[in-house]
Each structure stands twice: as structure tokens, then as C-alpha cells.
Amino acid sequence: MVAHMQRFFALLILLLWANQSLASMQIDSSVAPNPVFVEERFVLTISVDANADKLELDRDALLRQGLVVGATNVSRNYQIINGDSRRQTTWRTEIYARKAGTYTLPAASVDGVKGKPVTIDVRPIPKQTGPARDLFIDAELSSTTAYLGQQISYSVKLYLGEELRNGSLADPQMADAAIRNIGSDTKTTEIVDGRRYQVIQRNFAVVPEQAGSYEIIGANVKGQLVKQNSRGQLYGLPVNESAPTLTLQVKAAPENYSGHWLPSELVTLHDEWQPQNSQLTVGEPITRTITLSAIGIEDKQLPNLQIQYPATVKVYPDKAINDTYVQEDRLIAQRVESVALIPTQAGELTFPALSVSWWDTAQNRQRTAELPARTFTVIAAEGQVPLAENTRQASPAQVEQDSTWFWPFILMSILWLVTLTAAIYSYLKRSKSTPQAQIQPASAKNLSFAELEKVCTTAQPAAIQQGLQRWCLSQGWRSRRQWLASVSATNAIQIENQLTSLDKAVNQQAETWPAEPLLAAIKSSYMQTVPANETSLPPLYPTA
Structure with missing residues (x-):
């Protein structure tokens, strides 16, 4: 009796788990490509994130609409990512239509769970209005006007109606400008004049270096199109096509602008202090790192930071680091300046505010990025006599009595300076040796x-x-x-x-x-x- 009850509860738990899995199962249905032409094949794809067995697809409903339905292929995939397992089952069915129109493909069911219907747009085969083009190239600018030094995006699209072998795409050309490839190529399909093309898009950043009117010579593509002669033999047809020439008007800096010319969408100033204390000690070093960032320019356009430090602090600057990287098809320039600072006198120590002027290209006005002034309290080192207490006038007798300690004092001072210099050198050497660009692989397991x-x-x-x-x-x-x-x-x-x-x-x-x-x-x-x-x-x- 007990064994029967155990089997009953085990079966009940299994059924509940199965029902919960089915209830949470999502069915994704899609067709590609869409739209298509008459008698052009497309694929109906149905997938679920589970190890499913039974697909119910109403083929009769498809046939009644005049669609031709091919065989269905199934594939299963199993992955483990960060300790989590994932199963996926996918069905693919090839279909085509003999007539133009909009067709609704009925919802499919997987193991009793029903999905959603999808639609496909079937277009008539258009009549050719001109000579067929197996390849052509086009280009556009994000703006036909720009300020001196402002980034403009240049996009080139290569349309391929046939296979291209040994293809190469040359960069556009413009006098008095820096041009660089940004981002990765994208690959899509488009229908132009009733013909489907594979489209490869490549983006460039154009930064003009002189004001005036300039022509951008279009990007050029060379290669061989694969063609077939009347005897069925394949051969390569040489091609050499260029994108159209475009015109860019480059404006000089406004007359009312003052300061280093810096055209950008956004400029920020940020600083960090280490250690992060409001109280400093005479003779103990601190580090200040200032980062200047700007969007839409190159790092060579960034100004040197004009920083004024108080006379009561020793300054040991590190070499500035300039860099330019690409984010969302836009250039981002950064300048990082690090400096070691050593207070030499107790009391209040104030570092003045820092500002950088820049031109907002979106709002067409001058703006300023700022760092506020920062005040610290500097205390004397342990055992050090504060300056205010050490300024009493000594009598001739005291001077004569203390003169016997003069040379030992000079020797100790020299040794202290040598030790301090060695400590500063060691600190600066460590700060230069730390890599920051590469994330080193960790030997331990990955982290959530x-x-x-x-x-x-x-x-x-x-x-x-x-x-x-x-x-x-x-x-x-x-x-x-x-x-x-x-x-x-x-x-x-x-x-x-x-x-x-x-x-x-x-x-x-x-x-x-x-x-x-x-x-x-x-x-x-x-x-x-x-x-x-x-x-x-x-x-x-x-x-x-």
C-alpha cells in the first residue's frame, strides 16, 4: 500500500512539473525573407526553448491558400552557459506562393501549446524598366555642413546582385581631412527596382582640418563578378565602380568664440584623488588623476590642461595619456593626466577650479566643462614642529649653543631627502606599470x-x-x-x-x-x- 502511494505521488509531481514546463514554454514563429516575389521561396521557422517532440502545422490550411509547402526539418540544440542549461528545438519549412498577395500562416502547436500566426507579403515580379545592374555603390553624409574639426559620418552601401570574388573596397578621399573606418560592416538585403540585393554597409568618420568647400571622392570597389556563359561555364567579369562624389561645407570657428577650439557633442571633466581623505599630512604624497573626455573628435584635438598648483605643494606630473576609441559609430577622445602631490606646509591647502571651453555642435553655443575648487586640511607630520611655533627669534646665546648640532642636522636632512626621493620614484614607477586596457583572464570561475x-x-x-x-x-x-x-x-x-x-x-x-x-x-x-x-x-x- 505504501509503495502504491509513493508511486502515485511521484507520478503526480511529474505531471505537475510537466504542465508547468508547458505553460512556461514560448513558441516563436517567423518567416524570412519577407517580403518575397512570386515563386520565391521563404522559410517558416518555429522554435521553442525546450526539448519538444510534436509539431502540429495545418498544412491543409496552407495548401488551401495556394501555397506550395515543402518538407519540414527539425534540429535540437543543448547549451550550458554559466552553469545554466538551455534546450532548443527548431522546425524549418520551405514554402512559396504562385500568386501575389498577403498570406496568413496559421498558428502552429508544439506539444499542445499554441503559438501565433504570421503573415508573409508576396509581391508580383516587376517588369525591368532599365538595364539590369549586377553591382552598384551609393554613399551619403550625416550632414552636408560641419564645423572645423567636427566629426561627420560617411556611409557607403555596396549592392550585390551576383557573387563578387576578390572584392576590395577603397576608402573615400577628401583633402585637408582625417578619414577613418569606424565600427564593423553590416550585411542586409534590399529590393531595388524589383531585384533583391545583398547590401554591405561600411561607415567612416570624416574630421575636416580646414574651413571651406570640399568634395569627397566616393569609395571605390573592385573585384570580379561571377558570370555564366551560354555553355554553362563560369567566368569572372572585372568590375570597378565608385560611389558618387559628395560636397561638404566646412565652417570656421565663430568669431565670438574664446579659448581653444573644441567642437563636440559633449565634453566632461572628472578627477579622482587617492587616498580619498580630506586631511593630508606634510611630506606624504597624494595622487590626482584628471580625465578630459569629448565626443565626436580625435584625441589630438584635445587641449593641454592648464592647471595651477599652490606654492606649498611639490608637483611630480606623470606623462599624459591620449586615446581615441569608437562608440556607437562616434569618435570619443580622452586625455588622462596624473600627478603626484606632496604638501610641504601645514594649514589649509586649496586647489583652484579648472575649466575647459568647448563648442556645443548640437546647440550651436559655447559651453564650459568645470572642476570645482578643492580644499584640504594639511597637518604636520608626527614629531614635526609646526611652522608657527618654530618662528620665534633665537637669542645669540642659543645660536652659539645649538651650532654644535649643525653638521649632524645637515647629514640627517640629506639622508631624509634621499629616502623621500626613492619613495617617490618607486611610487611613480608602480603607477606607470599597471596595464589598464586588457582584462586579464581569471583562473577562478566566472562571476555573476x-x-x-x-x-x-x-x-x-x-x-x-x-x-x-x-x-x-x-x-x-x-x-x-x-x-x-x-x-x-x-x-x-x-x-x-x-x-x-x-x-x-x-x-x-x-x-x-x-x-x-x-x-x-x-x-x-x-x-x-x-x-x-x-x-x-x-x-x-x-x-x-
């Missing part, structure tokens, strides 16, 4: 975002940096640049500033580092999207 949040609560810089590396690898990002390329330009600047601060904290072996701003930036940028691994560039010819 929830686990990354737990690591950040420790506020330990080294642990947070290692946790970020493991989390990035779990998302498929192998480098910092690849990571930042997956978010918007503005968020990329915010995240880069936080990562720079974290790098400095690790270099200086700081005990704590606040991770809340970095976590907030990551949440707003990534938790709503699914990052994808980089894919190879599409070829310059269609594939079967």
Missing part, C-alpha cells in the same frame, strides 16, 4: 552580477578589480575597450572614469575604495541588455 555586487561590498580595491575581470569574462568581453563598446557613449565615459579611479587605488595599495558609483553605472548600462560576443566581419560577397 549578484556575486560581483557582494565582492563590491567589501570595498577592497584588489578584490573588486579581480571580480570585475571575472564578471567581464562571463559576459564575453576580453578587453576594457570591448566592454565599453557595448554601452552608450555617455555611460562609457562614466564607467571609464570609475575604472581609472579603481586602477589608482590598486596601484597605491589603498585599503578601501567606494564601488557604489561604478555599480550604479553598470546597472543602468547593462542590466537591461544582453551583451553579445564579437562576430567576424561580413565578407564582400553573398554566400549560399
Whole structure:
């Protein structure tokens, strides 16, 4: 009796689990390509995220609409990603129509779960109004006017009606301008004059370096189109086509603009102090890192930062780092300046405000990026006599009595200066040696975002940096640049500033580092999207 009851409850649990799985199963139905021409084949694809067996497709309903239905092929896929398993079953059916019109394909059912119907637009085969073009190329500018130094996007589209072998696409040409390829090629299909073409699009950034009217010589494509002669033999037909020439009007800087000319969509200034204390000590170094970021220009256009430091601090600047990277088909320029500062006198120490003027190309007005002034309290080092107490006038007797200690004092001072210089040199050497561009593979397992949040609560810089590396690898990002390329330009600047601060904290072996701003930036940028691994560039010819 007990055994029967155990089997009954086991069967009941299995049925409940199966019903729950079916209820949560989603059926995706799609057709491609869409639209199509009469008698052009398209594929009906039905997929579910489960290991399903039975597909119910109303073929009679398709046949009654005059559609020709081919065989159905099924494929199953099983993956394990970050410890989570995923099963997928996909059915593909080839169909074509003998007449033009809009057809509704009935909803399919999988293991009793019903999907949604899909529609396909079938168009009549158009009459050829002109000579057939097997290949042509077109181009356009994001704007026909620009300011001196402002980025303009140039997009070229290559239309292929036949297979192209040994194809090469040359860059556009313009005098007095810097032109560079941005982003990856995209591959789509379009119908032009009743013919379907494979379209390859490539984008370029054009940054004019002189004002005036300029012509942009179009991109050029060369290669061989695969053709067939009357005897069925294949041969290569040489092609050499260029995109049309376009005109760009380049405006000079406005007469009422003052300062270093910096045209941009957005300019930001950000600084980080390590250690992050409001109280400093005489003789102990601190590090200030300033990051200047601008969208839509190259790094060579960024100005040198004019920073005035108080006379009561020793300044040891590091070499500035300039870089330009691409985000959302826009150039982003950055300049990072790091400096070691050593207070030499107790009291209040104020670093003045810093500002950079720039021209807002979206609103056509001058704006200013600013860093506010910062005040610290500097205390005397342990055992050091404050300057105010050491300024009493000494009597002749005291001077004569203390003169016996003069040479030992000079010797000790020299030894102290040598030790301090060695410490500063060691610090600057460490800060230069830390790589920041590549995310090194971690030997431990990859990290989920929830686990990354737990690591950040420790506020330990080294642990947070290692946790970020493991989390990035779990998302498929192998480098910092690849990571930042997956978010918007503005968020990329915010995240880069936080990562720079974290790098400095690790270099200086700081005990704590606040991770809340970095976590907030990551949440707003990534938790709503699914990052994808980089894919190879599409070829310059269609594939079967």
C-alpha cells in the first residue's frame, strides 16, 4: 500500500512539473525573407526553448491558400552557459506562393501549446524598366555642413546582385581631412527596382582640418563578378565602380568664440584623488588623476590642461595619456593626466577650479566643462614642529649653543631627502606599470552580477578589480575597450572614469575604495541588455 502511494505521488509531481514546463514554454514563429516575389521561396521557422517532440502545422490550411509547402526539418540544440542549461528545438519549412498577395500562416502547436500566426507579403515580379545592374555603390553624409574639426559620418552601401570574388573596397578621399573606418560592416538585403540585393554597409568618420568647400571622392570597389556563359561555364567579369562624389561645407570657428577650439557633442571633466581623505599630512604624497573626455573628435584635438598648483605643494606630473576609441559609430577622445602631490606646509591647502571651453555642435553655443575648487586640511607630520611655533627669534646665546648640532642636522636632512626621493620614484614607477586596457583572464570561475555586487561590498580595491575581470569574462568581453563598446557613449565615459579611479587605488595599495558609483553605472548600462560576443566581419560577397 505504501509503495502504491509513493508511486502515485511521484507520478503526480511529474505531471505537475510537466504542465508547468508547458505553460512556461514560448513558441516563436517567423518567416524570412519577407517580403518575397512570386515563386520565391521563404522559410517558416518555429522554435521553442525546450526539448519538444510534436509539431502540429495545418498544412491543409496552407495548401488551401495556394501555397506550395515543402518538407519540414527539425534540429535540437543543448547549451550550458554559466552553469545554466538551455534546450532548443527548431522546425524549418520551405514554402512559396504562385500568386501575389498577403498570406496568413496559421498558428502552429508544439506539444499542445499554441503559438501565433504570421503573415508573409508576396509581391508580383516587376517588369525591368532599365538595364539590369549586377553591382552598384551609393554613399551619403550625416550632414552636408560641419564645423572645423567636427566629426561627420560617411556611409557607403555596396549592392550585390551576383557573387563578387576578390572584392576590395577603397576608402573615400577628401583633402585637408582625417578619414577613418569606424565600427564593423553590416550585411542586409534590399529590393531595388524589383531585384533583391545583398547590401554591405561600411561607415567612416570624416574630421575636416580646414574651413571651406570640399568634395569627397566616393569609395571605390573592385573585384570580379561571377558570370555564366551560354555553355554553362563560369567566368569572372572585372568590375570597378565608385560611389558618387559628395560636397561638404566646412565652417570656421565663430568669431565670438574664446579659448581653444573644441567642437563636440559633449565634453566632461572628472578627477579622482587617492587616498580619498580630506586631511593630508606634510611630506606624504597624494595622487590626482584628471580625465578630459569629448565626443565626436580625435584625441589630438584635445587641449593641454592648464592647471595651477599652490606654492606649498611639490608637483611630480606623470606623462599624459591620449586615446581615441569608437562608440556607437562616434569618435570619443580622452586625455588622462596624473600627478603626484606632496604638501610641504601645514594649514589649509586649496586647489583652484579648472575649466575647459568647448563648442556645443548640437546647440550651436559655447559651453564650459568645470572642476570645482578643492580644499584640504594639511597637518604636520608626527614629531614635526609646526611652522608657527618654530618662528620665534633665537637669542645669540642659543645660536652659539645649538651650532654644535649643525653638521649632524645637515647629514640627517640629506639622508631624509634621499629616502623621500626613492619613495617617490618607486611610487611613480608602480603607477606607470599597471596595464589598464586588457582584462586579464581569471583562473577562478566566472562571476555573476549578484556575486560581483557582494565582492563590491567589501570595498577592497584588489578584490573588486579581480571580480570585475571575472564578471567581464562571463559576459564575453576580453578587453576594457570591448566592454565599453557595448554601452552608450555617455555611460562609457562614466564607467571609464570609475575604472581609472579603481586602477589608482590598486596601484597605491589603498585599503578601501567606494564601488557604489561604478555599480550604479553598470546597472543602468547593462542590466537591461544582453551583451553579445564579437562576430567576424561580413565578407564582400553573398554566400549560399
